[in-house]
Amino acid sequence: MTSEEPRRNLRPLSLHVPEPRFRPGDPVDFADFDRGRAGAVPRPDPDVSPEAIREVAYSLVRVLDDEGQAVGPWNPRLAPERLIGMLRHMALTRAYDDRMYRAQRQGKTSFYMKSTGEEATSVAAAYALDRDDMCFPSYRQQGLLIARDWPLVDMMNQVYSNRGDRLKGRQMPIMYSARAAGFFSISGNLATQYPQAVGWAMASASKGDTRIAAAWCGEGSTAEGDFHSALTFASVYRAPVVLNVINNQWAISSFSGFAGAEATTFAARAIGYGIAGLRVDGNDALAVHAATEWAADRARDGHGPTLIEHFTYRAEGHSTSDDPSKYRSAEERSKWPLGDPIARLKQHLITIGAWDEERQAAMDREVAEEVRAAAKEAEQNGILGEGLHFPFSTMFEDVFEEMPWHLEEQLGEMTEEWKASGR
């Protein structure tokens, strides 16, 4: 309700509602986007005090320049074989995404989410962590599992909810859980994994363990209260945790301005908590690796948590249920000033003479074949809605460690229903 008469002689207030720069049909021009120069951001020692590196939270750590050279103090100086491994895992992640996206379109499953354009933020990060460090991912870090060589068939079984699904068809596709791969059970509820990762890290520290935790969330999810509580806990107890924010510019249809990006960076959120904050070119696999390694060293040496903002772009729709052409310009993807993570790493390897187009083409064929073979194997276990899935009785298991009487009773009712339905 507006007031009838203005108070005194004051100008009426106005409410600012953020608006993205480009809507469907708009020409896209990132000319004024300041990428910074590759190699320009200094690399402090990992034991630095958070307040001493404030500017890194407002810069962009970049290693790969436009010619594909690795430059500057953040260059992780990885052996070419390791870089080729990273490239392959990123290509495999993309091929996997493409295949499963198609599988959803073919009606083989209900839902899928690609990570196209963001492969470096999980694959390169996984390469910088130890295999037994615990990851608390969101739903767009399938690259972690793939980088840890988790079987594609197992992932596909989950997506198909078939009889090979270790989660027994209980979870929506892509909500993987792989304890043996250090990959925490994915939840649909955003940012809940953030304080959980901090708790895991606190537990590791309290037990005198040497393992650290890492968490991922999107920039949209940083608006959740759990993000704040996680950073508070991480700071208070100096938890050995790496907190990753994947700023891919879009939270479904909301651009990052609705998470606060117009006012500041997401890495800068760390500063107020007394946490080290790094802002990194998320499409630069070397920069992602270097930042993650820095943060992991910092955590392992007892200097506490780090928040890393990975500045990237969600190249595809949010999910198979989403049509990005309804809210953003189709040109954004091709004009994205930080390019494509796979293309950039490939160019680097070619530039240093460790790779060529022929080997790239062979690798692309290989990963496609690997995915195809895995899909074939997984589909033998059934696809959603066809063939046998888990028996319905398993629906009542694992609610509790032991089934209480009321679930036994409901299982009995379900058995009757099953018989009555002629199945």
Next chain:
Amino acid sequence: MNMIQAINSALDIKMGVDPDIVVMGEDVGFFGGVFKATEGLQKKYGKTRVFDTPITECGIIGVAVGMAAYGLRPVPEIQFADYIYPALDQIVSEAARLRYRSAGEFTAPITVRSPFGGGIFGGQTHSQSPEGIFTHVSGIKTVIPSTPYDAKGLLISAIEDNDPVIFFEPKRIYNGPFDGHHDRPVTPWARHPASAVPTGHYRIPLGQAAIVRPGEDVTILTYGTMVHVVAAAVAEKGLDAEIIDLRTLVPLDMATIEASVKKTGRCMVVHEATKTSGFGAELSALVQEHCFHHLEAPVRRVTGWDTPYPHSLEWAYYPGPVRLSLALDKIMQD
């Protein structure tokens, strides 16, 4: 022991034998808790096992879930049940579903302790009984003791249980049983037989009710503070009622309830929480389903009113002796 001492003893005993148990919450460390339930534990077990937390309930439970995923057995405290709501997402979406959604890969054996219930002029945000919110959630157990003896035995069982447990402590009876006569002096636990609490380890199994008073005329299902209020009202009436203290709401001891109602033919449900969609509705429905042909009267609910918990009108809100007396008259005449 009073109930606080019994709870403290349960924590002490479990922490002494299981190095994976950690106690965490607002003011629980150095200070020993605003109700003193964790007094002395930090001194005895150290700051990494008993520690103060920032004031963020979603953080406390979220961190506890992460610690449990690591392999610890956290016993987080929420200072008042009225303040558990910021943690609801972590309890409902995470702790309760973790075992199910990961097919047992990850579990959350956490015990959330929280003082609850009214009768202390706590007003709107220090008096609530939100158990019905939790009994509605698949995957968590809800436990409410009514005596020091039960509090210790149930808390030990809750901590040893591999499922997440919400453990509500009726703060009105921390120091002594309450018969509903707020105008009379409080009796300390010392004069109650259930204050004789063994100093060592013992368990009261979850999912088992206790028959507080055997009787033939009517079955009264209740828990927490209301166990004592009901017992006093029944004694004052001279009624041969069978009073059942449920102790665990989920999983519920349906066998004891069913046997009792089939014997008495009448059933009354009593709780402090508001009526609509309260746990009493579930109990009433279950009794109706399981004991329909034995019922001689409609199942009756005596509860708090469907209003926020008022401050000055506390004793008009509270289901006390007069409300109980009228309801008992009615159910016996039905």
